[in-house]
Amino acid sequence: MNSSISIDVRDFNLWYGDFQALHHxxxxxxxxxxxxxxxxxxxGKTTLLRSFNRINERYGNVRTTGRITILGKNILDEDVSVASLRKRTGMVFxxxxxxxxxxxxxVIFGIKSHTPSSQLGRRVLDEAVETALREVSLWEDVKDRLKSRATELTLEQQQKLCIARLLPLKxxxxxxxxxxxxxxxxxxxRIEELIxxxxRTFTIVMVTHNMAQARRASDECIFMLMGEIIEHSATVELFGSPKHEKTGMYIEGRYG
Amino acid sequence: MREMSNPFAPTAYERRKARTARVMEYVFLAMGIALIIPMLLIIGVIVVKGWPALSWEYLTANPMRGGAVGGIWGPLIGTFYLTVLCLLIVAPVGILAGIYLNEYAPDNRLTRAIMIAVTSLAGVPSIVHALFGLGAFVAAMHLNKSLLVAAATLAVMTLPVMITSTREALAAVPRNFREACWNLGATRWQTIRTIVLPNSISGILTGVILVVARAAGETAPIMLTGAVASMWVEDEGWAKFTPYRLDEQFMAMAMHLNSIARDVPGMPESMKFGSALVLLLLILTINSAAVALRLYLRRRKRW
Known part of the structure; x- marks a missing residue:
């Protein structure tokens, strides 16, 4: 296994019915x-992102060819359990x-659906909740209202919570x-700071429409057009000296 | 490359969960089948036993000797007029009331009380509506037991269904469409006419279907308010298509079936099942026409 690659996509194609959304x-x-x-x-950027935890396939008309290798295993293989896969590849919407x-x-919804309840004591769960919420710096805000409905939090707190609930699954x-x-x-x-x-702990792949955010918050950028990858390079390079003419036009805001 | 061990192999717990999920799937499937089987049995029995009676003659001849001989023309056309009349009363009142309740009425105690009343009325047994019709139209207003009174009674009975389904159909139209309309200077009525109604028409039609099916099938309300088991009707020429007057009694399929199945001794079985089958086909035809119309209207709706 090559530890310098986290997600290795090879010649991946995806169709929604007759429409090909991703090309090679x-x-x-x-x-x-x-x-x-x-x-x-x-x-196709969101489609590609959603292929990494196979959440697209719930929609009946999705067909794929090619390989996506994560942790040395092609996740499109028959013997991959999607539940195990999604435990290792969390998603924020x-x-x-x-x-x-x-x-x-x-916060404990994930552990509860992956562990028999006999193995989950109060203590284990309390600890998992505190650790996860501290990690997204939400603990101080919500420690006194852990029992209140999550939908009552502010949007920012909700999004932090959505990140926090992935963490107990490691x-x-x-x-x-x-x-x-x-x-x-x-x-x-604050969310960018958190990301x-x-x-340091996770591989993070982020879809964004916001050029400034891509430039600020990411180390590498992948520019896609019509279901194909046009350019993949370090953020500094992609924004400083794009190799492809279309990349340059897009980041300057001339289309898209 | 050497075959790696699978990091995404299902754990023992996951396999157990998958088994539970499969069992639940079968339970749900079994319930679905349990729901369908009685329906198929009923339809099957009626079709098999009623099929021999069906003929052009059976449909177009008037019943004779209490329905033991002849056909079912009189009751059939009676049900047609009854249903159309009922719809003519209930559709405008129900749809407009639904529009008022969803689009105009302020959200206050009175509105909520009206909605609760409407919902509860929908659950009242049809015999109670029958007695109401008898009391209100015949006893209090001194009208004859007649086609019009029966249709009005059915309209009162089906009004809650019409109101509720209209209201639900309107409520399903997203709020931001309305806001966009208001923002462009449209009045409430313009908004309703150009955006809300066209996009909820399929749901409103569902209400109409329910009303038609119930109006055509109910016996109790019309039995007390104007339907008779058998009567003489005009059998010649164009008068055959207009056998009833609004202010006189009439025959209807549900009533006819009720009486030949119970009250007439020595009734051939095929006559009973024939009537049942025609009533079934009638409702099926109305429903499929409405479903087809609804699918057509829904195809134009995209959001």
Missing amino acids: VSVEIKPGIITSLIGPSGC QRPNPLPISVYEN PDIILMDEPCSALDAAGIE GELK
């Missing part, structure tokens, strides 16, 4: 950094989607689909 995508995503997926709407239960229950990869688009400027800043801290 090959890319290597490195661990311990933040990789941004950028490109105009409909270019565009709009914060805490479950309509208490803050506490939200994922390797966190996938983020425009995690800041529902937040205000201060919220964006920056998380990258």
Whole structure:
């Protein structure tokens, strides 16, 4: 296993019915950094992101070919359990989607669905909740209202909670689909700060529409267009001296 | 490359969960089948036993000797007029009331009380509506037991269904469409007419289907308010299509079936099941026409 590659995509194609959304995508995503997926709407970046934890396949008409290797295993193989896969590849969605239960229950929802209840004592759970909430710096805000409904938190707190609830499962990869688009400027800043801290422990792949955010918050960028990868390089290079003409046009805001 | 061990192999606990999930799936499937079987049995029995009676003659001849001989023309056309009349009363009142309750009425105690009343009325047994019709239209207003009174009674009975389904259909239209309309200077009524109604018409039609099916199938309300088991009707020429007057009694399928199945001795079995089958086919035809219309209207709706 090559430990300098976290997600290894080889010649990956994806169809929604007759429409081919991804064309021969090959890319290597490195661990311990933040990789941004950028490109105009409909270019396939969210589809690619959602392929990494196979959450697209719930929709009956999705067909794929190619390989996506995570932890040395092609996740499209028959013998992969999607439950185990998703435990290792957490996902944060565009709009914060805490479950309509208490803050506490939200954080332990993952462990509870992966562990027989006989192995989960109060102490273990309490500790997991505190650790996870501290890690996203939400503990001080919510420690007195762990029993209140998660949907009553502010959007920023909700999004932090959505990140926190992945952590007890000890994922390797966190996938983020425009995690800041529902937040205000201060919220964006704090979530970006948080993502920056998380990258020491996790591989982070983030879809974003916000060029400034991609530039600020990510180490590498992948520019996609019409279901193909046009350019993949370090953020500084991609924004400083794009190799491809279309990349340059896009980041300057001339289309998309 | 050497075959790696699988980091995503299902754990023992996951395999157990998957087994539970499969068991639950079978339980749900079994419940679904348990729901369908009685329905298929009923339809099957009626079709098999009623099929021999069906003929052009059976549909177009009037019943004779209490329905033991002849056909079912009189009751059939009676049900048609009854249903149309009932719809003519209930559809405007129900749809407009639904629009008022969803679009105009302020959210206060009175509105909530009205909604609770409407919902409870929908659960009242049909015999109670029958007695209400008898009391209100016949005893108090001194109207004859007649086609019009029966249709009005059915309309009162089906009104809650019409109101509730209209209201739900309107409520399903997203709020931001309305806000966009208001923002462009449209009045409430313009908003309703151009955006809300066209996008909720399929749901409103569902209410109409329910009303038609119930109006055509109910016996108790019409038995007390105007339907008779058998009567003489005009059998010649164009008068055959207009056998009843609004202010006189009439025959209807549900009533006809009720009486030939129970009250007439020595009734051939095929006559009973024939009537049941026609009533079933009638409702099926109305429903599928409405479903087709609804699918057509829904195809244009995209958001």
